[in-house]
Amino acid sequence: MIIHHPILGPRDSAEFTYLGDANLIHRPDWQAEDALAQFTDYGYQRKNPAGVHRELWFHEQGDRSWLVVTRNTVTHEITKVELARDVARAEGRDT
Amino acid sequence: MRYSGLRVIKEALTGHRGWGPAWRDADPKPDYDYVIIGGGGHGLATAYYLAKKYGKSRIAVLEKGWIGGGNVGRNTTIIRSNYLLDGNEPFYELSLQLWENLEQELNYNAMVSQRGILNLFHTDAQRDAFIRRGNAMMLNGADADLMSTERILEKYPFLNVHNARFPIKGGLAQHRGGTVRHDAVAWGYARGADQHGVDIIQNCEVTGFRIEHGKVLGVETSRGYIGAKKVASCVAGSSSRVMEKAGMRLPIESHVLQAFVSEGLKPVLPGVITFGAGHFYCSQSDKGGLVFGGDLDGYNSYAQRGNLPVVEDVCEGGMAIFPMLGRVRLLRMWGGIMDMSMDGSPIIDQTHIEGLYFNGGWCYGGFKATPASGLVYAHLLATDTPHPTATAYRFDRFERGLMIDEKGMGNQPNLH
Numbered sequence: 001m002i003i004h005h006p007i008l009g010p011r012d013s014a015e016f017t018y019l020g021d022a023n024l025i026h027r028p029d030w031q032a033e034d035a036l037a038q039f040t041d042y043g044y045q046r047k048n049p050a051g052v053h054r055e056l057w058f059h060e061q062g063d064r065s066w067l068v069v070t071r072n073t074v075t076h077e078i079t080k081v082e083l084a085r086d087v088a089r090a091e092g093r094d095t
Numbered sequence: 096m097r098y099s100g101l102r103v104i105k106e107a108l109t110g111h112r113g114w115g116p117a118w119r120d121a122d123p124k125p126d127y128d129y130v131i132i133g134g135g136g137h138g139l140a141t142a143y144y145l146a147k148k149y150g151k152s153r154i155a156v157l158e159k160g161w162i163g164g165g166n167v168g169r170n171t172t173i174i175r176s177n178y179l180l181d182g183n184e185p186f187y188e189l190s191l192q193l194w195e196n197l198e199q200e201l202n203y204n205a206m207v208s209q210r211g212i213l214n215l216f217h218t219d220a221q222r223d224a225f226i227r228r229g230n231a232m233m234l235n236g237a238d239a240d241l242m243s244t245e246r247i248l249e250k251y252p253f254l255n256v257h258n259a260r261f262p263i264k265g266g267l268a269q270h271r272g273g274t275v276r277h278d279a280v281a282w283g284y285a286r287g288a289d290q291h292g293v294d295i296i297q298n299c300e301v302t303g304f305r306i307e308h309g310k311v312l313g314v315e316t317s318r319g320y321i322g323a324k325k326v327a328s329c330v331a332g333s334s335s336r337v338m339e340k341a342g343m344r345l346p347i348e349s350h351v352l353q354a355f356v357s358e359g360l361k362p363v364l365p366g367v368i369t370f371g372a373g374h375f376y377c378s379q380s381d382k383g384g385l386v387f388g389g390d391l392d393g394y395n396s397y398a399q400r401g402n403l404p405v406v407e408d409v410c411e412g413g414m415a416i417f418p419m420l421g422r423v424r425l426l427r428m429w430g431g432i433m434d435m436s437m438d439g440s441p442i443i444d445q446t447h448i449e450g451l452y453f454n455g456g457w458c459y460g461g462f463k464a465t466p467a468s469g470l471v472y473a474h475l476l477a478t479d480t481p482h483p484t485a486t487a488y489r490f491d492r493f494e495r496g497l498m499i500d501e502k503g504m505g506n507q508p509n510l511h
């Protein structure tokens with residue numbers, strides 16, 4: 001698979017390591033009333049779809065940036081690559 | 096029909112006109128007591144033990160394609176019980192004991208071959224870890240044998256023990272481990288289940304569950320609605336897709352694992368060898384092909400095919416310790432989809448929906464577990480209590496912090 005890095009252009013996916021579902025960007029509030037339930041869900045439960053999946057890749061053998069890659073898990077086709085930082089800010093994360 | 100040597104001779108003399116189909120191709124009835132989703136090794140074994148050992152009837156196995164066409168037909172056929180943790184080892188040892196008697200039990204030749212499995216180690220720290228695992232295995236009644244490099248070379252003289260990065264310093268062997276003809280396991284259990292009255296319904300895909308007031312009433316399928324008192328999912332590789340129809344999310348990611356088989360060779364490899372540090376393991380099938388594999392590709396996938404970096408990695412690992420592989424040509428390679436769970440161990444449990452049961456999360460260790468998985472799942476379905484060897488395989492172990500994580504990798508499915 002070739003990942004089209006927003007800054008570096010086309011890169012072999014072997015340069016990256018894979019974390020998983022991009023919803024992991026949104027860590028729950030540890031002070032919430034139901035923090036245990038939220039963290040159990042965050043840490044262990046996955047949607048794991050057959051089809052379009054937004055996921056976090058880390059450019060470990062490159063510029064060490066985190067990317068959000070939109071990829072089809074049935075065909076391996078990649079349709080969108082964004083910097084995870086931009087996605088996190090756009091989705092309201094402030095730190 | 097009972098298979099025997101006498102029967103083979105009789106059929107040979109009468110033109111082989113007496114062999115019938117090994118199981119009926121059943122049509123669905125309107126309702127059953129037990130509906131098992133998934134006609135793979137685990138599902139068929141579950142149906143078999145449910146009928147035979149627990150004396151239940153009105154059982155159906157629903158398969159979306161043909162039986163044995165999923166992961167039981169795509170694995171590398173290894174059986175072993177070399178686990179460390181208490182939650183795992185008694186279960187896998189039960190499975191190995193069931194393998195040892197499987198062909199007599201089923202009256203079916205599954206070609207169970209206890210040719211032994213050897214895990215190589217390369218450092219003092221690894222030796223300590225392997226000794227500990229061997230002791231844990233023996234405490235649970237399994238066999239384990241710490242082998243020196245000299246003894247390993249007597250059995251496997253072709254190994255390169257002087258690799259610069261991973262010199263072989265010894266290995267932990269389980270001589271009762273080995274290989275089994277994988278398709279025959281599905282066929283044997285199918286035949287056994289059919290003889291005990293189980294309906295095996297192929298080309299019957301489950302498209303939804305009918306659930307009312309927190310209780311499952313039956314399943315919608317491509318061949319119509321089928322009512323059921325109890326519904327048991329057994330579809331490792333597709334678990335998230337099926338359970339999503341019941342509104343559940345699972346502690347599972349689906350990953351692709353590739354496997355390879357070479358052209359047929361004369362017997363060169365008398366057992367199973369795993370080179371974990373180099374991401375490579377290998378055995379030789381009775382047809383002569385070297386059957387080998389390595390790591391997951393590492394990303395979520397339902398594609399049943401992988402990519403070339405892992406092919407290269409596996410072949411490099413193989414060449415590092417088996418230099419004789421260099422001239423061998425690859426015959427086939429393929430990918431299977433694994434239910435990679437969050438702690439690397441399976442789940443066999445009731446769900447929060449009454450009458451709906453789940454068996455999955457087998458990672459890449461499902462084949463060896465087939466007989467015990469069927470037995471303990473049948474136990475759960477028949478008695479609503481977990482089998483004594485499977486009490487740890489619960490859904491709530493993640494919330495309660497009771498993970499069964501053999502290598503201590505944490506909740507990162509692609510590292511198990």
